[in-house]
Amino acid sequence: MEYGTKQLQIIEVAEGLFAKKGFAGTSIRDIAQEADINVSMISYYFGSKEKLIEALFSVRMAETETTMVNILENQDLTAMQKVNIWLDSVVGRFMFRKNFHNIVMREQLSSNRSETITAFIMDLKMRHIDLMKQLISLGIREGVFKENLDMSLMMTTIYGTVNQAIANQDFYRRLNQLEHLSEEEFNLYLLEKLKVHLKFIFINSVSNEQQGLN
Numbered sequence: 754m755e756y757g758t759k760q761l762q763i764i765e766v767a768e769g770l771f772a773k774k775g776f777a778g779t780s781i782r783d784i785a786q787e788a789d790i791n792v793s794m795i796s797y798y799f800g801s802k803e804k805l806i807e808a809l810f811s812v813r814m815a816e817t818e819t820t821m822v823n824i825l826e827n828q829d830l831t832a833m834q835k836v837n838i839w840l841d842s843v844v845g846r847f848m849f850r851k852n853f854h855n856i857v858m859r860e861q862l863s864s865n866r867s868e869t870i871t872a873f874i875m876d877l878k879m880r881h882i883d884l885m886k887q888l889i890s891l892g893i894r895e896g897v898f899k900e901n902l903d904m905s906l907m908m909t910t911i912y913g914t915v916n917q918a919i920a921n922q923d924f925y926r927r928l929n930q931l932e933h934l935s936e937e938e939f940n941l942y943l944l945e946k947l948k949v950h951l952k953f954i955f956i957n958s959v960s961n962e963q964q965g966l967n
Contacts, residue, residue, distance in 0.1 A: 754811060760798050763788050764809050772852035776806060777865045803869050810873045813853050814880060817846065821884040825891070832892035833960070837952055839888060840911070844947045847915045848940060858916060882908050889959065898959045907958065911951060918947055 756764065766788040770779045781802055785792045799805040820842050824835050847854050857877070860870045882904050892898030918925065922943060926932060931939055 754808075756808065756812065759794075760808070761812070763790070763795060763798060764805070764812055767805050768809055768852045768856065771806065771809070772855040772859070775859055775863060775865075776802075776856070776867070776870060777863070803867075806870065807873060809853070809856075810877060813850065814877055817881070818884065820846075821888070825884075825887055832888070832895045832897055833956075835888060836892065836955060840951045840955060841948050843911060844915055844944055844951065847912075847919060848944050848947075851919065854916065854919075858920075878908075881912075892959070897961055899961060902959055907955075910954060910958070914951060914954070915947060918943065 763784065767779070767784045770783055770787060774783070779802075781792055781795055784802075784805070785795055788795075795805065799808060821839065824830070824838050824842075827835070830838070857874060860866050861874060885908060886904055889898055889902060889904065893900055922939070925943070926934075926939060931942065934942060
């Protein structure tokens, strides 16, 4: 579904509040106040808070799928090159869409999580793993990736590593004596470190032979 400018603005405001206060802790009135609009406008565009978070998941998943489809359909790239680009996009998405991934993590740990949110998160994971399977299958056909990989554990390794790095970035910053860096400089530093680290993990886990990391 295509959303207009105003709808996307409301979705982004809601995303920030859901990340900060949780889905259950955020009211339609909170969203309307933050977005400087009437409550009736949210009802008009989305109908309910559940439909609003459904729209949020739809928008963010569409971004992921568009990126992956573009990578998969690029005939000029080898499977390994596609993996490298994909891993770069995963790190970038987590770093620059922190609110959305905070929502996913927060709701997974919430004892109040609704069946609606549970279904959205499960669908998100299944669609991610389906895209990853397509990429791995291409590498298997090219003979560069091992067969019989445990996709769910590989996805846990990749996404879990990025999640933990972002969640513990203050510790990482202090441990590596990087307090002198500005927030922007540190984010760029961590971004590049994660890209290299994930490629190292992935290549050593699934590749039939050692490939370049670039």
